Structures are given as C-alpha cells and as structure tokens.
Amino acid sequence: MATTTDTGADFRTRLQEWLPKLVLSPSLAIMLVFVYGFIAFTIYLSFTDSRMLPSFGWVGWDNYDRLFRVREWNVALTNLAIFASLYIVICTLIGLTLAILLDQKIRGEGVLRPIFLYPMALSFIVTGTAWKWFLDPAIGLENTMHLWGWESFTFNWIKDREMAIYTIVIAAVWQSSGFVMAMFLAGLRGIDNEILKAAQMDGASNFQLYRRIILPQLRPAFLSAFVILSHLAIKSYDLVIALTGGGPGNATALPATFMYSYTFTRNQMGIGAASAVIMLMTIAAIMVPYLYAELREKK
Amino acid sequence: MAAASTETAIRSSNVTRVFIYLVLLLFALFYLLPFGIMLVNSLKPLSEITGGNMIALPRDWTIAPWLSAWSTAQIGVEPTGLRPYFINSIVMAVPAVVLSTVVGALNGYVLTKWHFRGATIIFGLLLFSCFIPFQIVLIPMARILGLLDIAGTTTGLILVHFVYGIGFTTLYFRNYYAAFPTELVRAAQIDGAGFFQIFWRIMLPSSGPIIAVSFIWQFTNIWNDFLFGASFASGGGAPMTVALNNLVNSSTGVREYNVHFAGAIMAAAPTLLVYIVAGRYFVRGLMAGSVKG
Numbered sequence: 001m002a003t004t005t006d007t008g009a010d011f012r013t014r015l016q017e018w019l020p021k022l023v024l025s026p027s028l029a030i031m032l033v034f035v036y037g038f039i040a041f042t043i044y045l046s047f048t049d050s051r052m053l054p055s056f057g058w059v060g061w062d063n064y065d066r067l068f069r070v071r072e073w074n075v076a077l078t079n080l081a082i083f084a085s086l087y088i089v090i091c092t093l094i095g096l097t098l099a100i101l102l103d104q105k106i107r108g109e110g111v112l113r114p115i116f117l118y119p120m121a122l123s124f125i126v127t128g129t130a131w132k133w134f135l136d137p138a139i140g141l142e143n144t145m146h147l148w149g150w151e152s153f154t155f156n157w158i159k160d161r162e163m164a165i166y167t168i169v170i171a172a173v174w175q176s177s178g179f180v181m182a183m184f185l186a187g188l189r190g191i192d193n194e195i196l197k198a199a200q201m202d203g204a205s206n207f208q209l210y211r212r213i214i215l216p217q218l219r220p221a222f223l224s225a226f227v228i229l230s231h232l233a234i235k236s237y238d239l240v241i242a243l244t245g246g247g248p249g250n251a252t253a254l255p256a257t258f259m260y261s262y263t264f265t266r267n268q269m270g271i272g273a274a275s276a277v278i279m280l281m282t283i284a285a286i287m288v289p290y291l292y293a294e295l296r297e298k299k
Numbered sequence: 300m301a302a303a304s305t306e307t308a309i310r311s312s313n314v315t316r317v318f319i320y321l322v323l324l325l326f327a328l329f330y331l332l333p334f335g336i337m338l339v340n341s342l343k344p345l346s347e348i349t350g351g352n353m354i355a356l357p358r359d360w361t362i363a364p365w366l367s368a369w370s371t372a373q374i375g376v377e378p379t380g381l382r383p384y385f386i387n388s389i390v391m392a393v394p395a396v397v398l399s400t401v402v403g404a405l406n407g408y409v410l411t412k413w414h415f416r417g418a419t420i421i422f423g424l425l426l427f428s429c430f431i432p433f434q435i436v437l438i439p440m441a442r443i444l445g446l447l448d449i450a451g452t453t454t455g456l457i458l459v460h461f462v463y464g465i466g467f468t469t470l471y472f473r474n475y476y477a478a479f480p481t482e483l484v485r486a487a488q489i490d491g492a493g494f495f496q497i498f499w500r501i502m503l504p505s506s507g508p509i510i511a512v513s514f515i516w517q518f519t520n521i522w523n524d525f526l527f528g529a530s531f532a533s534g535g536g537a538p539m540t541v542a543l544n545n546l547v548n549s550s551t552g553v554r555e556y557n558v559h560f561a562g563a564i565m566a567a568a569p570t571l572l573v574y575i576v577a578g579r580y581f582v583r584g585l586m587a588g589s590v591k592g
Binding site: 016019020021023024026027028030031032034035036037038039041042045054094097098101102103104105106112114115116117118119120121122123124125126127129130131132133134139140141143144147148174178182188191193196197200206209231234235237238241242245255256259260263264269272273275276277279280283284287288291292295 | 307308309310311316319320322323326327329330331332333334336337348349351352353354402405406409410413415419421422423424425426427428430431432433434435436437438439440442443462463465466469493494495519522523525526529530540543544547548556559560563564566567570571573574575578581582
C-alpha cells in the first residue's frame with residue numbers, strides 16, 4: 001500500500017495542515033517574548049532593588065510603597081485624573097456635536113470633514129510646538145490681543161502652575177476631537193432612516209428624535225470613543241514633553257513622564273518599573289473587559 | 300449605496316441651518332488656526348515674530364528659516380539641520396511598515412481562513428498588545444537591543460516598530476479577510492491549491508484597500524513616534540520627532556521661532572501628505588482600529 005508517491009502526498013497534506021500554524025508561530029513567539037515576556041520582566045523588576053541597571057535583589061512591595069509616597073507621583077496621578085476626564089468628556093462632546101451638525105446635509109461636508117480630522121495625522125511633537133507658542137503670553141494669543149488694543153487680556157495658563165495642565169487638555173482635544181467626530185459620524189450614517197421617518201410622522205420633534213432614537217443607537221460609538229480616548233490619555237507622553245516638558249516645575253507631570261524620568265534620568269529603575277506596572281494595570285482594567293466582550297460577541 | 304440612503308431624515312429650519320454653518324465654520328477655524336499661523340510665521344524674519352502680530356502676514360517674505368531648519372540649524376551639538384534626521388525617519392519607517400504589513404496580512408489570512416483551536420485567544424493576545432502602555436516594555440527592550448548590539452541604531456528602531464506594529468496590522472487584515480467569502484478559499488483548496496497559492500492568487504489580489512490602510516496607519520504611527528525614538532536612538536541616529544523636539548526645546552541661544560515652525564512643518568509634511576492624498580483610507584484605518592469585529 002505505502003508506495004513512495006503515497007508517502008510524498010501524505011507529507012504534503014500534513015505540511016499543508018501545519019503550514020497555517022507554522023506561519024502564525026513567529027508572530028506568536030515574538031508576541032510572547034516582546035510583549036508578555038517583557039511585561040513579566042518589568043513586573044519582576046518592580047519588586048527588586050534596581051537602580052541605574054536592573055539588579056535582582058528582592059525587596060517585595062517596597063517600590064510600590066515608596067512610589068505612592070513620592071510627591072511627584074501623586075501630582076502625576078492627580079494630573080492624569082484631571083487630564084483624562086476633561087479630555088474624554090470634551091472630545092466626546094465636540095466630536096458628537098460636530099458629527100450631528102455635519103450630518104444635516106451640509107454643503108461642503110467634503111471640505112469640512114478633512115479639516116476637522118487632519119490634526120490626527122500630526123505628531124504630538126508638532127502639535128506641542130504649535131500650541132506651545134500659540135499659548136506663550138509673550139508672543140502668542142495674549143500678545144496679539146494686546147496689539148489689537150485689548151490691553152487687559154491675559155492668558156498665561158502655560159506659565160501658571162495651577163493652570164498649565166489645562167493647556168495640555170486644550171492641545172490634546174485639538175488633536176483628537178476630529179477622530180471622535182469621525183467615529184460618531186460613521187455611527188450616525190448607520191442609523192435606519194425609516195425609523196426616524198416613522199417617528200416624525202408621529203409628530204416627534206428633532207430633539208426627541210435625537211434623545212430617544214439616535215443617541216441610544218450610538219452606544220457602541222460612545223463605548224469605543226471612551227476606550228480609545230482613555231487609553232490614549234494614560235499613554236500621553238509626547239505632548240507633555242513638547243508642550244510644557246512637564247513644567248512649570250513638575251506641575252504637568254503625568255505617569256508616563258514620571259516613569260521615564262525615574263527610570264532613565266534619576267536612576268530609580270525599581271520605582272520606574274512599579275509606575276509602569278500601575279499604568280499597565282489601569283489600561284488593562286479598561287481594555288481587557290472591552291476586548292473580551294468584543295471577541296465573544298463575534299463568535 | 301445611494302447617497303440618499305445614508306443621509307439623515309432629520310429636517311431643520313433655515314435659521315437653524317445658518318447657525319449650524321456658523322458653528323461648523325468656527326470649529327474649522329479652531330482646527331486650522333494653530334497650524335496655519337505656524338505656516339505663515341515660518342515665512343517671516345524673526346524680528347517680525349518677536350516684535351509683531353502673529354496673525355499678520357509677513358512684510359518681508361523669506362524662506363531663510365526653511366533653509367536653516369533643513370540644513371544648518373543646531374540639533375543637539377551639531378549644526379546639521381533636520382535633513383539627516385528626516386532621512387533617518389524614512390530609513391526607519393519604510394522597512395518597518397513593509398515588514399509589519401506582510402506579517403499582518405499572513406496572520407489575518409491564517410486567523411480567518413484556517414480555523415484552529417485557540418485562534419481567538421491568540422488574536423486576543425495580539426490585540427491586547429496594541430494597547431499596552433509602552434513604558435512597560437522600555438526597560439527590557441533597552442536590554443535586548445544592547446544584547447543584540449543594535450542599541451542606538453536605526454536597525455534597532457526598525458525592530459521595535461516592527462514588533463509593536465504586528466498587533467495592529469493583524470487586526471486590520473483579520474477584520475478585512477473575515478468578510479472575504481470563505482467558499483472561494485475552500486473551492487480553491489478542493490482544486491488542489493496550497494496555502495501560499497491561495498494567499499497569493501485569491502486573497503492578495505483583492506487586498507488593495509486594506510494594504511493601503513495598513514501602510515498609511517503604520518507609516519503615520521511610526522513616523523510620529525517619539526517615545527521609542529527618544530529611548531532607543533542616540534545622537535545622529537535619532538528620528539525626526541526627537542530631532543524636532545531637540546531643536547525646539549534646546550535652551551541655548553536665541554529662540555528662532557521661525558526656524559522651529561519650519562522644522563515642525565517638515566516633520567508634519569510626510570504624514571500630512573499621506574492624509575491629503577489618501578484620506579479615505581486614513582479614515583478607514585481609524586475605524587478599523589477602533590471598532591473591532
């Protein structure tokens with residue numbers, strides 16, 4: 001029975017069966033090492049006495065203990081809370097408003113939409129450069145208002161320890177709100193017009209249509225926007241570096257800038273690793289349930 | 300689909316419509332202003348910026364700031380201008396984009412057309428890697444790049460961007476191929492076509508749009524990256540974003556704002572150009588990255 005051609009064919013079928021897994025395996029291996037292996041390594045480091053270089057003396061929860069006693073970390077957490085909540089809420093409001101307005105059979109939608117969205121294509125470093133100067137009282141908006149005769153106008157948030165974090169919000173909203181608009185617009189375009197027409201026939205006002213029919217149908221878009229914006233907020237690093245450098249003082253420090261400065265410039269790698277672990281856990285708390293639900297649904 | 304079916308059935312009065320246009324135009328101004336003013340001021344001599352109005356058009360138009368930003372401005376310690384860093388970014392981005400797209404396409408193909416146990420878990424693991432804060436991998440990555448002896452080089456950055464791009468490209472191709480009729484693949488299989496033949500002859504020819512999406516998004520992300528560039532590239536090997544930040548935030552000497560603006564626009568130009576030329580795919584990539592399925 002087993003002729004040579006048969007075993008040859010057998011081998012080829014076997015190979016064809018294994019090929020898909022074979023093709024996927026390098027990616028899987030890369031992922032297991034560079035993502036999950038690295039995460040494990042950083043978590044391990046966060047329990048060691050690493051300073052300038054990784055070292056492996058076990059110190060238990062010491063780094064976490066010290067981390068939460070560092071003033072700058074608490075500043076960073078407060079800033080993140082302020083920044084993330086304002087960033088998410090304002091982006092969602094602007095995005096939703098623009099999407100609803102653009103959805104009113106607007107002439108020139110094809111021109112307006114790309115204008116709202118182009119900041120998404122820019123690097124945060126470019127955005128930071130543009131806004132840093134626009135917000136600089138000496139040459140930016142404040143100076144212009146003075147030149148136009150509005151002498152009492154002041155807008156020096158970027159130099160003000162209390163207000164500087166809000167300038168980060170302004171620039172970040174400028175960059176991302178168009179993206180939220182695009183997500184909502186896609187949602188609006190997917191709504192069945194027959195239901196709207198039926199409701200109009202029943203005498204529903206526009207406001208009622210939006211409140212009762214349209215907004216509830218945009219739930220998935222709200223959820224996606226929240227998830228995407230919150231993970232962007234937690235990861236925010238470039239914009240702070242370009243706009244304020246974390247200053248004045250450390251008034252605009254965020255967890256991402258804290259991690260970098262403790263790990264690489266202050267040689268406190270153990271504490272830096274601990275802060276990175278906290279960042280990961282925060283994002284995981286949002287992303288894991290979301291991804292789990294998304295993947296289950298499609299099965 | 301006909302245009303009429305996607306447009307809303309909501310009706311509004313003329314007064315409302317005027318108001319709507321007004322709000323939309325104000326927002327357009329908000330989005331255009333910072334970048335537009337930067338462009339205008341990059342064409343002014345420095346004295347007109349420090350002593351004048353930022354909204355005003357230049358009295359003396361000049362391209363000197365652009366020339367300076369490109370070839371003579373002080374970046375770090377060397378007066379090289381941004382040109383070498385621009386080239387670094389291209390040398391870094393192109394291979395990383397191509398590699399991650401090829402691998403993503405194959406992964407997407409396997410995950411959608413060759414079902415096997417654990418495929419969803421593997422995809423979930425890949426997907427989560429898109430969203431991790433990269434701070435969590437910085438320390439071990441620095442070690443590995445050192446061990447491989449590619450620390451501080453463009454090769455190192457290519458590796459980094461390739462590795463952390465796979466999740467996204469797999470997501471794009473998986474979602475795209477999920478909608479591709481599996482019957483065609485099965486029919487080709489019965490006709491004796493092999494794994495790669497099917498990919499090459501059946502999947503790839505219809506993958507144009509998603510390849511465009513993947514190229515554009517990977518390019519935008521990699522070109523705009525700052526964290527990896529700042530962490531793993533040193534001195535002359537830095538990418539454009541890091542060089543721009545050095546230029547703008549260097550504390551020595553007179554702040555040449557006009558040169559900074561010209562540099563910022565140079566750093567923005569490639570991704571902006573891609574956006575203008577292929578905006579449609581840009582928006583699609585955005586959707587694919589946010590609405591999974």
